Amino acid sequence: MSTNPPPDSPPPPSQIRILTLNCWGLKYLAKHRYQRLSEIGRQLALASPAPEIVGLQECWTLQDYESIRQQTRHILPHGKFYHGGIWGAGLAILSRWPIEEASMYGYPLNGRPTAFFRGDWYVGKGVACARIRFGPSAHSVAEVFCTHLHAPYEREPNDSYLCHRTAQAWEIAKLMRGAAERGHLVIGLGDFNMLPSSFAHQLIQAHAPVRDAWQVIHPDSSVGAAIDPVEKKRNKPIPTAELNLRVNGATCDGRFNTWRWTKKEQKLLLKGKEITVDPQEECPRGKRLDYIFVGDGGYPPAFPPARWKVDSVRISMTERHPTLRCSLSDHFAVEAVISCPSGGEDDMSSTATPAGLQGKKAPNASLAPDTYDRIIDMIDVYARRERSQRRWRLAHFVLSVVVSIGCFVGVWWTGNHLPYVAFILVLVSTLNFGAGILDGLIGGLFMTSELRALREFEWEVRNAKQLVEQTS
Structure with a gap:
């Protein structure tokens, strides 16, 4: 079938402007949520030049999404709000x-x-996927993956959720690949919740033919906050607030x-x-947690070389709210x-070096x-932890049954x-049995799942390793 466009089809764009922003739109928890997200929509609508693909994170409510959609409909007429988890996914894509x-x-x-005070399990984190056609050709298609990885609560390598974030990085890299x-x-x-020096960051770029757009333009940018040990090893001076925005992202x-x-300020x-x-x-604490990864063409020489290259990157949405005078979010946007x-048109004769790899060895x-x-x-360390936790929780369930029976025997005699x-015995029995049931469900259902x-993840990793060893 011919892929030639109809005579009246507009040519595909030669440039695409992309923006990502964590909106900090937690319902009931984020301060001035409605006013801030409404202003985010207004700023997007007034941006010049306007963004053409936008990914939003922590946009939890449909009300906030609709507010942004209504204001940006003239420049971003297409959009999707993604539903997932108990409290929602918080992800949206505009195009x-x-x-x-x-x-x-x-x-x-x-x-x-059990970490309900952190909420990661309840919000159903994942990848919002969208296939966007920006031209008539078979190659004028962009697959957009918008995500928000598990938050770090301790520094690597002591982060108890490191295995979670590694598995998530593996999954989105697999989708992009x-x-x-x-x-x-x-x-x-x-919002990948990772530093440029982190294992997850390295994994994504090694497991998928994509490049961190910021490092393409600023290869010597910081790999963490100035107070982080990994950045201190570079023996760089503490960056200024302006340098952190312009160079370190x-x-x-x-x-x-x-x-x-501070609270006082x-x-x-x-x-x-x-x-x-x-x-x-x-500015010793400023760090980069938000990313735009770009790639196409697969791995040379098995696939055609990449056609799209990164022209520029910058931090945006740094304006304050016009009346509240606060920042629009606790994150700034990356653009x-x-x-x-050729605008993504078929061009298999191209021999251009993949984006961001000038002077570097292809991945x-x-x-x-x-x-x-x-x-x-x-995986092994985390699996041992979870098996131990499962045994204790199931033991607590069995013990709670014994204690509750004992309490009812006591009620019968007294x-x-x-x-x-x-x-008192009835109250103790009720509370004890409720806690035991909860631990039994967590240990028997959640931890087993x-x-x-983890076994599936381990199989994929071992299989990938075996393929590498067979071809090396």
């Missing part, structure tokens, strides 16, 4: 071009229900973001006192412009063998003579 297909891929490993092998432009964006915890100010700001930040002030002279289609071993060891004792997901 200048039609969304042909969309799906929500939930991560098999995604936190623990498949899209590239289909010959589509791949755009991965979101610090989207979080920077001095310019009012939500990282925030109160003064809300009272109407204007507080300015000196651009040359030291990238990518280009392709292999696999990880180093010791990297697979590292992942397997990580009910007529010591009614207040009977009441998680251990099975």
Whole structure:
């Protein structure tokens, strides 16, 4: 079948402007949520030049999404709000071009229900996928993957959720790899909750033919906050607030973001006192957690070389709310412009170097063998922890049954003579049995399911390692 476009079909774009932003739209918890997200929609609508593909994270409510959609409909007429988890996925994708297909891929490993105060398990984290056609050609297709990885609560390598985030990085890399092998432009964006020096960051770029857009333009940018040991090893001076935005791409915890100010400074700001930040002030805590990954063409020489390249990246959405004077989110946005002279049209004769790889060796289609071993060891350590937890929780369930039976026997003997004792025994039995049932469900159902997901993850890693060893 011919792929020639009809005579009246508009030519595909030679440039695409991409934006990703964590909106911090937690319902009931995020301060000034409605006002801030409404202003985010207004700023997107007024942006010049306008973004053409936008990924949003922590946009939890349909009300906030509709507010942003209504204001940006003239520049981003197509959009999808993704539903997932108990409290929602918090993910949305907006596009200048039609969304042909969309799906929500939930991560098999995604936190623990017992950590309800953190909420990662309840929000159904995963990957929001959208296939966007920006031209008539078979190759004028972008597959967009918007995600929000599990939050780190301790520093690596002591982070108890490191295995979760590694598994999630593996899953989204696998999705992006498949899209590239289909010959589509791949755009991965979101709040990855990882530093540029982290294992998850290395895994994504090794397991999928994509490149971190920021590092393409700023290869010597920071690999963590200035206070992080990994950044201290580089012996770089503490960056200024302005340098962190312009060169290091610090989207979080920077001095310019009012939500990282002291409580005293925030109160003064809300009272109407204007507080300015000196651009040359030291900014030791600013770090990059938000990313745009771009790739196409697969791994050369098995696949055609990449056609799209990264032209520019910058931090945006740094404006404050016009009346509240606070930052629009606790994260800033990342914006990238990518280009392709042919607009993604079929051009198999191209011999251009893949985006961001000028002067570098092209990536292999696999990880180093010791990297697979590292992942397997990580899975083994976490699986042992979960099996131990499961045994204790199931033991607690059995013990709670015994205790409850004992309490009811006590009620039978004391009910007529010591009614207040009977009441206490019934109360203890009820609370004890409720806690036991909860632990039994978590241990018997959730942890069993998680251990099975770990086995699947381990099989994939071992299989990939075996393929590498057979071809080496």
